[in-house]
Structure formats: C-alpha cells, structure tokens
Amino acid sequence: MDFKQIEKKWQKRWEDTKLYSFDKSKVDKKMYVLEMFSYPSGAKLHAGHWFNYGPSDTYARFKRMKGYEVFQPMGFDAFGLPAENYAIKTGIHPEDSTLKNIATMEKQLKAIGATFDWDYEVKTCMPDYYKWTQWLFLQLYKKGLAYRKEAPVNWCPSCNTVLANEQVKEGECERCGSVVVRKNLTQWFFKITDYAEELLTDLDKLDWPEKTKLMQKNWIGKSVGAEIDFETTTGEKFTVFTTRADTLFGVSYVVLAPEHPLVEKLTLPDRMEAVENYKIESSKATEIDRLSSAREKTGVEIGAYAINPINGRKVPILIADYVLASYGTGAVMGVPSHDDRDFVFATKYGLPIERVIKGKDGQNDALPFTDYGVMVNSEEFDGMTTEEGKIAVVKKLEKENKGRLKTNYRLRDWLVSRQRYWGAPIPIVHCEHCGAVAVPESDLPVKLPYDVDFTPNGQSPLLKSEEFMHTTCPKCGGPALRDADTLDTFVCSSWYFLRYPDNKNSEKAFDTEWINKMLPVDKYIGGAEHACMHLLYARFMTKALRDMGYLNFDEPFTSLIHQGTILGPDGNKMSKSKGNVVSPDDKIQKYGSDVFRVYLMFCFSYIEGGPWNDSGLESVQRFFDRIERMAKKAYEVHFYDGSFTADEKELNYVRNYTIKAVNNDIDNFSFNTAIARLMEFVNALYAYDSKVEKKNKLFLDCIVDLIKLFAPMAPHFTEELNEMLGGKYSIFNLSYPVCDEKALVRDEIEYAVQINSKMRGRVVISSSASNEEIEKIALNEVKDSLGDATVKKIIIIPKRLINIIA
C-alpha cells in the first residue's frame, strides 16, 4: 500500500468534509479531550510530541466512534524564554521566529492525521489572546488576588529574571540550571495561598495519578498547630509557630530567623557585632550552600531573653538560619528533648535539654524523642497524651490571649512578574500621584511593542522603550509609567483551556454559559513535570474565576493522564549534547505516520515510556501487511452464510474477546495491550484461514470488525481498507464494535488440576457441570499421581482451577 498517497488522500478528504469539526448542537454528548499545548520551540516535532499527540488522538477517535461529540483543540504556548534567548543569540525577533515555528508545527501536526479542530486554535502571543490574559490579571487585581510587595525573591542570574517558587528545583533554575540567588524586589504576586485549603481538599475529587496528587499535597504542605506569643524581658512581643504545643514546658531557648524584624531591636549592644556578622554569613550561605542537606546548624545569642508564657521561665533568644523567615512566623521555640534539629543545635551550644514527654508503655523513648507520647514535668498537664495536650495547652493560653490554634501552609503566593520581553505586559500604570493604577478594560490589550532592544542587562527590556513606558494615568490624567515587567508564561497557560471553546469571542474572555457546558476537560493528557506548576496554577485560576462568578465548576481537569518519556536508544534522555536524538522524520518518511504511531503505542507503555528501539518498527509494519493481506482475501473470497462449526465458534469467541479487551484497554490508555489483542485476533484469522477451506461469512464480519477496532490507531490505513471493502465514508462515523457477551460463554472450560498446589494436569469440563461432577472428573484425571493418599479438601476456583489437598 502506498502510504504517502493514502495519507494525502484521506487528510484532504477529512478536511474537505470537515469531518472533525465540533458540532455545537451536540454539546450534551461532548467529550473534551485535551493535550497540553506545545511550546513552538524548534521547527520540527520531536518523538515526544508524537508520543503525546499520536496515542491521545487514538483515544479521541475511539471516543468519537463510541458516540461522543469529541472536542479536541490544539494551540501554542507561544510566549516564553526560549524564543527570546534564541533572539538574543541570532538577532531574529521572537515574534518572527515564533510565528514561523508555529506555521511549521501546524503543518506537521496535520501530518500526524490527528482530529484536531483547527477552527479553535489559540496562540498565547497574539493580542486577541493576551488581551484576555491581561483582563484576567485585572479581575484578580480587583478581587485583591493580585498584589504587589517587596519580598526576597528567587533570581536567576542567567535568565535575568525572577522565578516563582515552583520554578526553582533544588536551588537551581528549572529552565537553565543556574544557581538561584535571593534578591529583594517589588513584584506582582497572585494570592494562590487563599486557596491552599481548597486546592488540597479538592484533590480527593480528581481522577488523577496518585503520585501527582501527592506531589501537590506535599507542595501545599498543610500543617496544623498553634501560634504561641512570647514576651521578652524588655516587653517586646513575638510569636512562634509549633505543631507540638504539648512540648511547651520543654522550651530551653527560642530562635528567630536572622531576617526577623525584631532582631535589630532586641540585640544587646555587646552582641551587635556578632549578630551582624552572622547575618552576613547566613545570607551568603543560603545562596551557595542550599544544596547540602545535612548542613551544620549554626546560630548566635543576641543577649535578650524571652518569657515562656506557660511557666514564666526565662530562656535565651538566638538567631539561626535553620529557621526560615518565610515560613510560619519566622520564629520557633527550641525543645531539644523532642525535636531532632533542636537537639543537635542545643547539644552544640550547650543549651539545657529537659524531657517533657515520655513514651507510651515500654516504648524506647531515649532523647531526642519525637514521637507522640505522654506529658511529664508539665504541671497540671502531666499524664495527658500528645493529642490531648496539644489542644489543652493552647486552650489555656488562649484565655490569656497568648496563643491560638493555627494552620500553616508551605505553599507561597505565586510570583508572576518577569523581567523579560517576550510575554504579556502587565496592565498596570504607575502614577506619581495615584500609585499603581489598573489599565481600564476598554484600553486592553496593552500591546507588546515590536521594536525593543531586548539584550539582557538585568532589567526589564521594556524599560528601554520610551514609547511603551510613557503614558498617562487613567485616574488623574497626569504623566505616568507603565509596568515594565511581563507576566510569567504560566499565567497564559493557566486558562487557555477556557478560551479554546470560545476562541473567537471578541467581547469577553469566554462566554460563561457556553464554557460551563463545555468544561471541565474530560481527559487531560500531558507530561508529569507540570505537577506543581501548570496543573496547580490552572486549578487556582479556575477556582478564582468561579468565585468571581465566571464559572460554575470547581476543577478544570476531571481526569488526567501523564505520558511517559521516550528516551534515546542508550536509555538516557534524548538531548543534542548526548547525541542520542532519534528524529521521527526519517522513520515517518520510510514507514508512514500510521505505522509510526502504532509503533509508539505498541512498543512503549504509554504511562512509562522507555528507550527507543528500532526493531519494533519492522514488526509493526509486518502487522499492517498481515491485516492488509487478510482484508484483500476478504475482498476476493466467496463466503457462505450458515451455522457455526467448532472452528467458527472459536473464531467468534476470539473476535468478541478482542472487542471487549480493546474497548477496555483504550479506555485505560493501555494501547500496547490493545494492539497485542488485535495481533492475537489476526493470528486467529490466519489460523482459521489455513484450516477452513469453505469460509463462513463470519470470517468477513471479523475482518470488518478488525478494521474498525484498529481504526483509531491507524486512521489512514483503515479508512482505505474500509473503502476497499465497500464500507461507508467515514469509518470514523461508524460505531465501534460492541462485544456480544453470549459469544464469550463457552460450552467447555479447561481447568488446571493441582494436588497440594502443584500442577498435575488439565481437564476440559462442560461449563454446566456441577461441583460434584467437576471434582469427580478432576480426581479421575490425576488418580495416578494421587495414589492412595486421602483427599482432605478440594478447592474449586470457577473457570480456572481445581486444587486437591491430600
């Protein structure tokens, strides 16, 4: 079969007949299948793109044949650093290179033969899209969910921009791997922490990989505890956060983070120099040493003392950089007897270690004892368990207004400003008199100027554009400056799935009524690397928009699947530097897109991925040939219509078994086993063909079913065979084969017979046989191996095995 000609033929026909365009009138049967859109980085699709889009297109086609109105759009996450870095290197403007890349990728995506409905395409770098990204920013701003503050931020010295917490991996820039440094800057944040609790609890509602949910859960990092107020001997107040209020009697010191605002005020003059030195040391250390996990704990006393509110004891105050300014209150109580870190610290600095918790009966409670236990040396609380004491201690303090129950989250607000050019400008104007002023919605979009010098100098490139920067204040009309930063590209991608179904709307970001019908996304497919970034941001944005009345659902992606990674033949991640990149183009040239995508589905587990291996392509090609030969046979042979012989019953069994299994497998993204089942079916057809001279019409029916079953995986090939056999156009308008359960009921069943759990034989037993009959047949079968042993018990597992215990 000439695949090149066939691909062209059917792609044209599909396009001419608008086969894949979404029928809005059937929205009640909608199935929103979405693959994470791509970044238009290189000119060509790589193996990873194919692995993402090919199999998920199979899923979409399958659902279509199951009667769903499938909505499967495609677009481009077009803003971002790579285009800008490429521009810095080559001088080609990001807009030019991006648009060119998009054009090439569109063409290639069409060549996959996927069912994307291109009428709904979005490109995030176009003004008709980022206008609404800016609108979104303004809504959050109005709602108090976007705010500006000066804070220590993560700065990537190589990308010349700040990064969100989520974009820092092991102290390094997620994108370029440079060591991230800390800087104090005034930046825009989204208040994702307002949604911490809901983002956490709603995870239970989602059909997502457990691992991903767990990662989000850990990232949000809820911890339930209490805030306890300490007073210093000079009357200053500060608050600590603890999850173990039951250990309060064991406090032998308190620690403030070096950056804590009270440090300067509390430090005694004779300690000032030591404290200042320590602060300098620790600020250096956080930049360089963040990676060493078992870093030695250090600290200095500041000379001041605090009063333990529960027992009035005076304890020294220290600063130490193992206490983080950014978590909790930036201050902790030191209980060395019941906390590993405090124990190490107290031992080093000779601070007292006093037990206030003992283990439950017989438990080894050597210090430091960090398990839950029973309170001791704690006055009236003695004898209480940790669970009781945690509450009781706080309740007592609460009466004196010295403490309260409190829940903390590890999640921080989302930093969205970027000091880069190629992104959506932040729609804010800074006026000398009025401060930060929102750009009126009617003035959107704030257009990104084309002619800008974007050579990096650590500042926002837009600052250099006089024309862009200078504007008038929307409030007072006086001269004002625009915000020179652009939005993190994750802002663009946090709502694109809402734009797809209404991508041409020029009045609104989307029509609420329509979007409430089209969403949530039923099946979302993409890489696992977005677990704590895109997937978290999109959930936040959905919830925020819901609370503003623009949406009526809580979660954007009901069901999520991560595809695995295709590695190089050497088992390493494909990369140019390793020289192990396999180009799909040569393979597609040689085998065609159908064979290529079936290869990807057959030779890899979709969830796992794995190393590339060429030999699989040949075997998949062979499988196609085998089907084609069978189909030609079906076209030529004369069939009779009549009752089934044993051979035909068997063939019909395999047919229906295959139908059932393939339906199930595709639903579960288990494409490799679905194809294995189809191969078995083909093998059964060959067996029937070589065995039976005069062929029943069943043979033809089977081949027709086979082609339909295979259609979602090999769309061009099966469309051609369907036409050859006189089937109606398009095969994708036919319904997917449904299993006839009756055909799966067999007259006879083969049982394994075991004696004392060891295999001793097999018997074929009528499916209507009673247990007594089964036992009798089994005993007869193995009577020689059984000898004269006494049978104690017989275990029958229906349709599987008989185990004789003797």
Next chain:
RNA sequence: GCGACUGUGGCGGAAUUGGCAGACGCGCUGGAUUUAGGUUCCAGUGGGAAACCGUGGGGGUUCGAGUCCCUUCAGUCGCACCA
C-alpha cells in the same frame, strides 16, 4: 535525610479479586515456498537429562503469592532544615 514508584526470559514488555507466570512482539531454531537471498506461511523457543527450579535478596501469611505483610538491596522521580 523524608516521601512515592519501579525491579519478571537474550531483549521490549503481559498477567481482573491472591488462582495454569512469561500474553503480544523482537531475536533465535527447524520446516515449507523460492535457483538463491529477501518476503510469506507453519512449528518450536524461561532454566534443567530429570525430579524439579524459577518474577532483585531474605523472612512471613495462605490450600495457593509476581500480586498481601515485614525486612534488605538497586534504580527512577519528587521534596529538602516547613518547626
């Protein structure tokens, strides 16, 4: 350090609830077709002469464990002093 996942023939990988381990494919062996090679078709293919032994190692529960429990090793990923 903490957490999650993975570990099955020469190879890629299968195994509803615990129930015949190794589906399907690659590779290999033999046969048929062919002048020959290739293609195609048919048969075989975990180890062992056999009893038996086999799912990273050790232990346990069970009539029965790749699957459940404990322990240990190796690899992958995520978090990284979160009080």
